[in-house]
Amino acid sequence: MIRKHSISLHGHRTSLTLEDAFWNELKAIASDRAIPLAALIAEIDDRRQEDHNLSSALRLHVLETIKRQTKTQV
Template identity: 45%
Template structure:
């Protein structure tokens, strides 16, 4: 996997920086297209359901889960 790519997203009215490998960004973008939502909306959805898991980890796990089924 490549080096981390950082993006800013707005979660609950707060700017948040999120660093993921480009492959995970691509996977999340595919999911967002499939679900007809923006990448920001998808990350908000992940954020709400992540519990105590760090956001970057939750995004990676979500991308893997969606890729597998």
């Protein structure tokens, strides 16, 4: 299911829309790195290209993280 999430990012409120599976993976990534979810999202936001929206950048980050983990397990 797709849900809207409101977060504080760089001192202002913003909203994003993500499927539950991506949101849960973002929380797991943040937990694995022992950082707050908001900090992880801020990192991704800082690195994203200006022509990509935040929700897309978050999905791509999850995909890239899972691909890296899969490669290290093989």
